[in-house]
Amino acid sequence: KHIETQLLQSPDKQISLTDPDARSMSVGGRGSGTVGYNVQTAVDAQHHLIIAHEVTNVGHDRGQLSNMAKQARDQIGAESLTVVADRGYYTGTEIVACEQAGISTFVPKPLTSSSKAEGRFGKQDFLYVSESNEYRCPAGELLTKRYSTWEDGMLMHVYWFSGCQSCAMHNQCTTGKERRLKRWEHEAVVDAMQVQLEHDPGKMKVRRQTVEHPFGTLKYWMGATHFLTRTLPRVSTEMSLHVLAYNLKRMMSILGTKGLLDAITR
Structure with a gap:
């Protein structure tokens, strides 16, 4: 009961009895995970050096x-930067924040549409x-x-076409009266990135060959061992x-x- 009270009072409804700062991390696959930390790295594509890193829970x-993009840019002293990340980093606000900071991003959009999964238009x-600030649907009508x-x-912003019910493609499009689409005010930035x-498309191949290299090497060096310290400050060190x-x-x-040695002593 005491632990349950602590659990309900914690902001993220998690308690680790081994390390108070450790949290549940998704490792792929529904229902799977491990308790630990999330290590972020920014790696340069030419030499595979770790430019910036941070440990989070x-x-x-x-x-x-x-x-991470701003940390990498500041570390190398560049005014602009091109960043490639996997779809786990896809968030519209983060992409716009990078664009406003002069950082070009390449992040594939996750396929999370329930309509597409159920066989309807995404x-x-x-x-x-x-x-004209409108959407053209697969049937040629304007929302x-x-x-x-x-x-x-x-x-x-919310868009729809009032004549959806008489459309021959209605069942392929929506289960409701009409198909409604929402567009974020900054979605043009995201659309331009997707184009x-x-x-x-080779950008994602470069990502896999770049940022995964250091992780693979470090895990190889560590062997079966995980982090040896506890709490976020110690793990970060x-x-x-x-x-x-x-x-x-x-x-x-x-x-x-x-x-x-010559480079260090210059």
Whole structure:
């Protein structure tokens, strides 16, 4: 009962009796997970050096894109940066935050549409016509803007076509009276990113070859061992030591030991 009281009082309804800062992390597959930490890294595509890293106890990556991108940009002293991330980082507000900071992003959109999963048209089947601020549906009809509303702090515009019920494709489109679409006020930024990604699909291959390399190497070095320390500050320090060792060995591979010493002493 005492533990239950603590559990209900905790902000995220989680308690770890081994490490008070550790939290449940999704590791792929519904219902699967492990208790630990979420390590974020930004890795350069040319040399696979870890430019920036951070340890969090948040079990997902959705709020980390702009944070890690800005850290990487500041570390290398660049005014602009191109960042590639997997679909776990996809959040409209994070993509816009990067765009406003002069950072170009490539993040594939997750396929979460229940309509598509149930065999109906998804939002991607509707073409947005910017000139008239309308959506063209698969049947060729135009969905016009009806009203705007706020959802989770985001201004959303709502569109629909009033003649949906007489459409021959109605059952392929919606189970309701008419198909309604919502468009975020900054969705043009997200749309432009998706167009760029479609024209350069090789970007995701580069991501896999880049950011996964250090993780694979570090896990190989650690073997079956997990983090040896407990609590977020200590785990962060332990990870920093891993990153330092990794980057030093990478630099020795790139420049040689003498080259690295020369670079350090300049």
